[in-house]
Structure formats: structure tokens, C-alpha cells
Amino acid sequence: MFILRFLARRLGQGAIIIFLVSALIFTLLRVVPGDPVRLMVGGMAPDTLVEEIAAEMGLRDPIYVQFGRYMGKVLQGDLGESFVRPASGAAVGGASFDDATRGERAKVLDLIAETAPMTLQLAVLAMVFALMVGVPIGVWGGLYPGRLPDRLALYTSSLFVSLPNFWLGIVLALLLSVKLNLLPAIGYRGFSYTILPALVLAVEIAPFIIRTLTVSVAGVMGQTFIDIARVRGLSRNQIVFRHALKNSAVPLLNLLGVQFSMLLGGVLVIEFIFDYPGLGLLTINAVMQRDFPLIQGIAIVTAAVFVLINIAVDLLATAIDPRLDY
Amino acid sequence: MALDMGAAPETLLSVRGLSVAAGDRPILTDISFDLAPRSILSVIGATGSGKTVLARALASWLSPPLRVTGGRILFRGRDLVADPAHARSLAGREIAYVGGNPAGALDPTMTVGAQLVEKLRAVRPDMSADDARKKAIRLLEAVHIPSAQRRFHEYPFQYSGGMMQRAMIVDALISDPALLIADNITQPLDVTVAAQILKLMRELNAQFSTAILFICSSLPVACDASDEVMVLHEGRVVERQTPAALVARPGHAYTRELIAELPTLWQGGENGASRATDRERRAIMSVRGLAKAYEVRARGQAGISRVQAVRNVDFDVFPGDNFGVVGESGCGKSSLMRLLTGLERPDAGSVFFEGENVGAASPKRLRELRRRFQLVLQDPYGCLPPQSPIGAILEEPLKIHRIGNAAERRDRARAVMAEVGLDDSLYRSLPTGLSAGQRQRLNVARAMILEPRLLIMDETLSALDQTEQGKLLDLFDKLQAQHGFTYIFISHDLTMVRRVCSRIAVMYLGETVEVAPNERLFFDPGHPYSRALLSAAPTLEERRYRPEDCLLEGEPPSPIDLPPGCAFASRCPHAFDRCRTENPALRARGGHALAACFLNPEPDIGLHETVTETPHV
Numbered sequence: 031m032f033i034l035r036f037l038a039r040r041l042g043q044g045a046i047i048i049f050l051v052s053a054l055i056f057t058l059l060r061v062v063p064g065d066p067v068r069l070m071v072g073g074m075a076p077d078t079l080v081e082e083i084a085a086e087m088g089l090r091d092p093i094y095v096q097f098g099r100y101m102g103k104v105l106q107g108d109l110g111e112s113f114v115r116p117a118s119g120a121a122v123g124g125a126s127f128d129d130a131t132r133g134e135r136a137k138v139l140d141l142i143a144e145t146a147p148m149t150l151q152l153a154v155l156a157m158v159f160a161l162m163v164g165v166p167i168g169v170w171g172g173l174y175p176g177r178l179p180d181r182l183a184l185y186t187s188s189l190f191v192s193l194p195n196f197w198l199g200i201v202l203a204l205l206l207s208v209k210l211n212l213l214p215a216i217g218y219r220g221f222s223y224t225i226l227p228a229l230v231l232a233v234e235i236a237p238f239i240i241r242t243l244t245v246s247v248a249g250v251m252g253q254t255f256i257d258i259a260r261v262r263g264l265s266r267n268q269i270v271f272r273h274a275l276k277n278s279a280v281p282l283l284n285l286l287g288v289q290f291s292m293l294l295g296g297v298l299v300i301e302f303i304f305d306y307p308g309l310g311l312l313t314i315n316a317v318m319q320r321d322f323p324l325i326q327g328i329a330i331v332t333a334a335v336f337v338l339i340n341i342a343v344d345l346l347a348t349a350i351d352p353r354l355d356y
Numbered sequence: 357m358a359l360d361m362g363a364a365p366e367t368l369l370s371v372r373g374l375s376v377a378a379g380d381r382p383i384l385t386d387i388s389f390d391l392a393p394r395s396i397l398s399v400i401g402a403t404g405s406g407k408t409v410l411a412r413a414l415a416s417w418l419s420p421p422l423r424v425t426g427g428r429i430l431f432r433g434r435d436l437v438a439d440p441a442h443a444r445s446l447a448g449r450e451i452a453y454v455g456g457n458p459a460g461a462l463d464p465t466m467t468v469g470a471q472l473v474e475k476l477r478a479v480r481p482d483m484s485a486d487d488a489r490k491k492a493i494r495l496l497e498a499v500h501i502p503s504a505q506r507r508f509h510e511y512p513f514q515y516s517g518g519m520m521q522r523a524m525i526v527d528a529l530i531s532d533p534a535l536l537i538a539d540n541i542t543q544p545l546d547v548t549v550a551a552q553i554l555k556l557m558r559e560l561n562a563q564f565s566t567a568i569l570f571i572c573s574s575l576p577v578a579c580d581a582s583d584e585v586m587v588l589h590e591g592r593v594v595e596r597q598t599p600a601a602l603v604a605r606p607g608h609a610y611t612r613e614l615i616a617e618l619p620t621l622w623q624g625g626e627n628g629a630s631r632a633t634d635r636e637r638r639a640i641m642s643v644r645g646l647a648k649a650y651e652v653r654a655r656g657q658a659g660i661s662r663v664q665a666v667r668n669v670d671f672d673v674f675p676g677d678n679f680g681v682v683g684e685s686g687c688g689k690s691s692l693m694r695l696l697t698g699l700e701r702p703d704a705g706s707v708f709f710e711g712e713n714v715g716a717a718s719p720k721r722l723r724e725l726r727r728r729f730q731l732v733l734q735d736p737y738g739c740l741p742p743q744s745p746i747g748a749i750l751e752e753p754l755k756i757h758r759i760g761n762a763a764e765r766r767d768r769a770r771a772v773m774a775e776v777g778l779d780d781s782l783y784r785s786l787p788t789g790l791s792a793g794q795r796q797r798l799n800v801a802r803a804m805i806l807e808p809r810l811l812i813m814d815e816t817l818s819a820l821d822q823t824e825q826g827k828l829l830d831l832f833d834k835l836q837a838q839h840g841f842t843y844i845f846i847s848h849d850l851t852m853v854r855r856v857c858s859r860i861a862v863m864y865l866g867e868t869v870e871v872a873p874n875e876r877l878f879f880d881p882g883h884p885y886s887r888a889l890l891s892a893a894p895t896l897e898e899r900r901y902r903p904e905d906c907l908l909e910g911e912p913p914s915p916i917d918l919p920p921g922c923a924f925a926s927r928c929p930h931a932f933d934r935c936r937t938e939n940p941a942l943r944a945r946g947g948h949a950l951a952a953c954f955l956n957p958e959p960d961i962g963l964h965e966t967v968t969e970t971p972h973v
Binding site for chain 2: 254255351
């Protein structure tokens with residue numbers, strides 16, 4: 031009962047958020063300079079042709095009319111077709127303005143469905159790496175505030191946070207794949223291609239996990255119920271693993287929610303460097319090619335993922351700490 | 357005193373020459389005493405006398421910089437100081453500890469029952485989970501937790517303070533310990549609940565034959581609770597006697613002083629009744645039919661519940677009055693304070709300050725009105741900005757109301773500091789180093805810098821110890837004489853109210869159930885709840901009202917679903933049918949006293965006059 035009401039309310043709010051995001055993206059795309067039709071037909075095409083195609087595609091209608099038409103389709107699960115990408119592969123555009131293949135342009139939904147699992151795989155692996163490093167260091171630091179483990183946690187996270195990801199990506203690629211030939215770096219032809227970018231991302235995320243955990247574990251360890259647990263006769267292990275960790279999990283969970291959303295939203299730089307065929311790379315190309323439908327589709331899907339992850343995080347947090355009532 | 361005889365065979369705990377220091381500063385010096393099985397020994401002393409350190413030392417729970425510097429703690433003949441491993445194995449099993457802060461004592465993310473079982477199985481791994489659960493439920497019933505079976509599965513935050521303290525007593529007793537160290541367990545509780553807990557502790561002592569070391573800071577409570585009282589003064593045991601002997605023939609100067617300083621409820625002494633109230637003048641604050649409900653969404657429940665924090669509040673405060681509002685936690689005192697000061701708007705009723713309705717005033721007008729009534733809060737720590745110098749804190753109200761220039765404001769601040777007894781050298785320092793008493797002086801100074809007519813004191817003194825309270829009350833008197841302030845004291849402390857207030861309103865679950873002059877309330881209360889409060893008040897005097905006659909078991913009903921009729925009916929020994937269906941209104945009992953109880957004779961005058969306490973009643 032509680033759960034159903036919660037879900038109904040939060041999904042309703044989510045729908046509003048997604049609608050607003052779509053409206054904003056849609057409007058901004060049409061306001062900023064750069065005519066997609068010009069890019070599609072190529073620089074040599076006559077202006078009259080540009081206008082003709084634009085009118086045919088409905089791009090000269092008022093923005094709210096275009097938006098209404100677009101949202102109507104989105105509600106039916108149709109995110110539209112890419113302006114430039116054909117279903118077959120190679121980019122449409124340039125001189126081929128008058129060719130007949132326009133009907134075979136790729137569906138935005140298909141493009142996203144192809145790349146999203148890649149990004150999901152990268153995000154999950156990066157998260158696993160980051161947790162493997164961050165949780166032990168963070169908890170250890172939180173158990174001994176002000177002492178060596180705490181300082182170690184601080185130094186590690188300072189070091190990690192100050193490594194620029196593009197630099198680290200290039201260095202790791204040089205070391206691990208070029209010199210040592212341990213891992214593949216560029217493109218994607220199997221699971222092992224995910225490891226290197228995931229490592230770079232993990233180094234980026236781990237400091238947040240470490241800092242959040244040291245602070246929250248240290249805070250929980252200072253609370254009365256932990257202090258008094260020893261007098262009540264509980265062992266140190268029971269105190270730390272059953273009580274302290276559970277209570278410090280909520281801030282970490284919130285952080286993971288945000289970080290995971292950001293990873294799924296596409297890791298632009300990393301995917302670009304490693305030429306990793308995920309949402310990030312798709313986004314970069316879509317932006318460069320003024321591929322309006324694709325950009326809008328990615329924005330809507332990402333916003334939906336944000337909303338869903340937030341709901342999941344809040345539900346989990348309520349399960350951990352029943353005092354929280356969303 | 358038999359302090360230095362060797363440990364007799366039946367001695368459970370025997371402390372010999374125990375000294376504890378914090379770094380180089382001695383906290384406890386040469387403590388020696390014995391505790392026989394099944395006996396209750398109270399330890400009493402002022403703040404800083406080392407009571408809690410003693411409790412922690414006995415529970416082997418000293419954390420740096422505290423450490424034992426000498427002596428022995430013999431438990432059944434084995435020294436706990438020399439053998440920390442043995443001491444640890446006793447913790448929670450043979451030596452149990454209950455602290456004074458039940459609110460934070462259990463993990464908020466696990467049910468109370470699960471934690472009781474966890475604790476029991478941690479100290480008795482051979483016990484099955486099912487047996488442990490049964491035992492926990494049995495004990496929860498033994499400490500009178502209603503519907504223990506269901507409560508077992510609830511979380512700590514769903515327990516009230518009194519229930520949580522009972523649960524912590526269960527937690528301590530569940531492993532059948534030989535010694536229970538009870539450190540200030542009644543301090544955070546309301547008097548009526550504290551009285552119930554003390555009674556319970558006595559029963560459990562008889563039932564489970566546990567020896568109890570009962571540490572507390574209130575002499576009446578200590579005397580009430582125990583077979584013998586040990587007095588701790590500046591880290592030393594200064595005497596140990598039975599309660600009756602201690603009160604009759606205190607042996608040490610500190611004990612004599614403690615007994616002499618003890619405020620009294622009924623036996624003469626200084627009290628607020630003598631204060632002349634100018635009832636001929638217009639009331640400075642006049643409250644009529646005040647009501648406020650807060651909306652909360654209850655967990656796992658559809659819709660919104662309304663917490664009726666304040667329901668029917670009526671009273672008048674006259675210029676020069678010391679008006680007291682008493683009641684236990686949750687009775688709506690703080691909500692009332694928020695309404696009186698215009699921090700919130702009432703749902704119904706009105707608050708007139710000098711003839712102007714505070715509840716309906718515009719925000720701008722309210723700010724102007726606030727120059728003339730000011731508020732001093734309970735928590736001396738939370739209500740001062742830690743990063744502002746004391747001078748700036750005092751000048752801020754003047755700045756807000758655009759009074760004077762910088763130099764004038766500084767002079768004014770210094771003058772007020774001198775008046776409340778804060779040293780001039782503190783002007784530039786931060787409030788961080790101030791004691792609780794100094795902080796409350798600063799709070800009073802900040803409130804009076806605007807030269808208000810009315811000061812509302814919301815539990816202003818309850819964070820202070822007896823001596824410091826006395827000093828501040830003297831200060832209030834002095835300020836009143838100089839500036840003609842009128843005070844409203846909102847408090848749960850009957851002895852304080854008895855000492856300073858001329859007229860007192862008693863609140864129960866959001867209602868004023870009685871409004872009476874000081875003397876009348878304490879000698880001829882018109883409401884059974886007032887009698888229950890008086891019966892539970894900690895005092896050494898011969899009680900006029902016995903707790904057994906005045907209060908039924910149980911806690912106040914929830915303000916979310918109030919029963920129809922009188923809210924006190926569920927705990928009132930005199931309740932009859934009419935009380936359960938109809939809510940009595942305040943009616944005059946003559947002599948400016950009003951009470952809301954059907955047991956008082958119907959007055960002859962009309963209803964209107966009975967609820968409106970006009971100055972000429």
C-alpha cells in the first residue's frame with residue numbers, strides 16, 4: 031500500500047520532469063545556431079532546396095507545433111528517426127542530398143538500444159571497481175578518524191581526484207595495452223575492451239565513495255548506540271558489521287545513485303578517448319551532426335533513467351533506515 | 357560506616373581505593389564501597405562530582421583521556437581493573453548498564469526486538485533465537501509495555517521516551533545480570549513517567565534479585581529509589597547512610613547544603629504566591645480558545661493525520677505577573693510558545709498582546725510587536741550562533757530594529773552584559789567557551805536588549821543544575837524589579853514554578869486543564885492531573901498526594917487520535933462515564949481558580965463568564 035502510493039507519486043513526478051527536460055532540450059536545439067538541413071544536404075546544395083526539405087520535414091513550423099507533433103509520437107513509443115544516420119551504417123549527408131535512401135534512416139530508439147547496454151556494462155564495471163577500492167579504504171578510515179587509515183584515505187582520494195581522466199586514460203592505454211600488452215584499449219570487440227575505460231572511471235568515482243564513507247562511518251561510530259553497544263555486550267565485529275555499516279550506508283547509497291546516473295548518461299570523454307561505442311560516443315556524434323531527433327531521444331532516455339534510479343535509491347534507503355519516509 | 361571492612365563473603369561488588377583521572381586531572385579519588393547482592397545503592401552528587409565516571413568505571417567503559425590510576429574493583433572477588441578481558445566478558449552479561457539517554461541507545465535501523473535478541477545471544481550464544489525472542493517479549497510485558505508482542509517488531513523511533521527507557525531496562529535485565537548500573541535513568545523522563553519507572557525498578561529488584569547501583573542527581577529521587585544513599589562530592593565519597601538517616605542527620609557540609617537548597621513544594625520557603633499581581637489593569641497577554649493542529653503523514657497509512665498540538669488554551673497574564681505554564685513533554689507547551697510569539701498562526705482562537713491580536717498581525721506589525729515581547733529558549737547551545745562574538749550577538753536585535761548607531765549599540769550591549777552578570781572582557785569573545793549558565797545569561801541579555809515588556813521563557817532553566825538555576829532566578833527577580841518585566845515561564849519543573857510563579861496554568865495534551873494561583877494549585881488542585889503531577893514531583897517532603905492514589909498505569913494517548921471526552925480519562929482514577937463522552941471546559945472554582953473537571957461543583961454563573969477569565973472574576 032505504502033509502496034504503491036510511493037511509486038504512483040514518484041512516477042508521476044518523474045513524468046513531469048521528463049516532459050520539462052524534453053521541452054527544454056527541444057527548444058534550445060532549435061534556438062541555437064546551426065541548421066541541420068544545411069548539414070544534411072551539404073554545403074553545395076542551393077538554398078531553395080534547403081528550404082524545401084526543411085519545410086517538408088516540418089522544421090519551419092513554429093516550435094510548439096513541432097514539439098506537439100514530436101511528443102505525440104514519443105507517447106506512442108516512437109522517438110523518431112535520425113536526420114543523418116541510415117539504418118545500414120555509414121552516415122548520410124554530404125553530397126547525397128538527392129538520393130532516395132532517406133526512407134531508410136535509422137530509428138533513434140534502435141540507435142539508443144544498441145549503445146545503451148554497452149554503456150550500462152561500462153558503468154556497472156566501473157562502479158564495481160570503484161566500490162572494491164573505495165569501500166575498504168573508506169570504512170577503514172572511518173573506523174580510525176584522525177589516525178593513519180583516515181589519512182591514508184584522504185591521501186588516496188586526493189591523489190585520485192587530481193588525476194585528469196583524459197590523461198589517465200591515455201597513460202593507462204599506453205602502459206597496459208601498448209607497453210605491457212595486457213588489455214585492449216580502442217574500440218569494442220569483446221568484454222575485455224570494457225576493463226580499461228572502467229578502470230579510468232573507477233579512479234574518478236572512488237574518491238567520492240572514500241570521502242562519503244569515512245565521514246559517515248566516523249559519524250555513526252561516534253553515536254551513542256555504537257558507544258553503548260560494547261557495554262551491552264556486543265562484540266566489535268557485530269558492532270561494526272551489523273550496526274555501523276548499515277547506518278552509514280544511506281549517504282553512500284545516495285552518492286552511488288547520483289554517480290551511476292551520471293555514468294549511464296554517457297561518459298563523453300572516456301568513451302571518446304577509447305572509441306567505446308556507448309551512449310557517450312553516440313551523443314558526441316549526434317551533437318556534432320546536429321542530429322536533433324537523436325539528441326532529444328538520448329536526453330529523454332537519460333532523464334527517465336535518472337528518475338528511475340532516484341526512485342530505486344529512495345526505496346532502498348527506506349528499506350535500510352525505516353525512519354526515512356519519502 | 358563500614359567502608360573499610362574486608363569484602364564480606366556475600367558482597368557482590370567491592371570497590372577499594374578506586375581513582376580515575378582525565379589526563380593528569382583527578383576525577384575520582386580513593387573511592388571505596390561495598391554492594392551486597394539484591395540491594396539498591398544510590399549515588400548522588402552535583403554535576404561534575406564524578407558520578408557518571410564512576411558508573412563507567414564500574415562498567416569497564418572508560419574511554420581516553422579517562423583512565424583508572426589506582427585501586428581495585430572486585431566483582432565476586434575478581435579484580436576487573438587488573439583483568440580487562442574478564443571485565444569485557446562480564447559486560448552486558450553479569451554487569452548491565454542503563455544510561456540516561458534512551459533515545460540514542462539502540463540502532464535506529466533495526467527493530468527493538470531484533471536488538472534485544474541480538475544482545476541476549478551475543479552474551480549467551482547457547483540460547484536459541486526462539487527462546488531469546490520469547491524471553492524478550494516476556495520481559496517487555498514485565499516492564500508494562502502495552503501489547504509487547506507487537507511492540508517487539510517496532511523500531512526505536514516508534515517508542516516514546518518512557519517506553520524506550522523501559523526497553524533499555526529490558527535490554528539490561530535480559531541476561532539476568534547480578535548488577536545493574538542505572539546512570540541517571542529518570543533524568544530525561546517526565547515526572548509521572550519517571551515515577552512509574554522507579555516503581556518498576558523496585559519491583560524488578562524484588563523479582564529478579566538484581567543489585568542496583570542507582571546514580572542520579574536529584575536527592576529526592578535517590579532517597580525514593582534506594583536502600584542506602586552514597587554522596588559523592590568532588591570525586592570522593594563523603595558519606596553513606598539510609599535515606600531517612602541522611603535527610604535527618606546529614607553528616608557532611610555538602611549534603612547539608614544540598615538538603616537546605618532543595619526547593620520545597622509545600623513547606624514554607626520562598627515562593628511566588630506572595631507576588632502582588634495587578635489584576636485591575638488590562639491583561640498584557642490574553643489567550644482565548646487557542647488551537648493549532650499540525651498535519652503529518654503517518655507511515656503506511658493513507659491520508660493525512662492531524663496532530664492536535666494545542667486545543668483549548670485560555671488564560672490571562674497581567675502586568676508584573678510571573679505566569680507559569682506547566683505540563684509534561686508532548687502536552688503542547690512548545691507549540692503554545694510558538695503561537696504566543698507569533699511564529700505560527702493559530703487555527704482558531706486568539707492571542708492578544710496589549711490588546712493587539714498577535715495571531716492575525718501582519719508580518720511587519722509582528723516584527724514591531726516583537727520589540728515588546730521576547731523569547732528565551734531552552735537549549736543554551738543551539739540558540740547562539742557559534743561564530744559570532746558575544747557583542748555582535750547582542751547588537752543584532754538592535755540592528756534588526758534599526759536602533760541607534762554603532763557606538764550607541766555597543767554601549768547598550770555592554771550595559772546589558774553588566775546587568776546580566778557577564779564580564780565586560782567577553783564582549784569580543786565567541787560564545788564557545790561559555791558555560792550553560794553564562795549562555796542562558798547571554799540569551800536573556802539578547803532578549804532584554806530591546807527593552808521588552810514581556811519575556812517568554814521556554815524551559816530556559818531546565819538545562820541548568822540546581823545552584824545555577826537559583827542564581828538565574830535571582831537575576832530574573834532583579835531585572836523584573838528594575839525594568840518591570842512580566843514573565844511567562846513555560847516549564848515541566850513544578851518546584852521551579854512553585855518558587856517563582858504567581859499564577860500557573862497546567863496543560864495536558866494541548867489543553868489548559870487548570871489555571872490557578874500558586875498557593876491554590878499546590879494545596880487545593882482542582883484537576884486530577886494536577887494532583888497526579890504533584891504526587892510524582894520529586895521532593896523529600898511528606899507528600900500531600902500519593903502516587904498510588906493519583907495516577908493509573910499507562911502513558912498519555914496519542915494527540916493524533918484523541919479519545920472523545922476528557923483526554924485524561926484513560927489515566928484518571930476518578931473517571932466516570934461522562935468523562936469518556938464529554939470534554940469538560942474550564943470553569944471557575946472561586947478565588948481566580950479555574951479547572952476543567954466534572955468533579956468540581958457546577959458554578960452558578962453562566963458558561964460565558966466561566967471560561968472568560970475577566971480581571972474582575
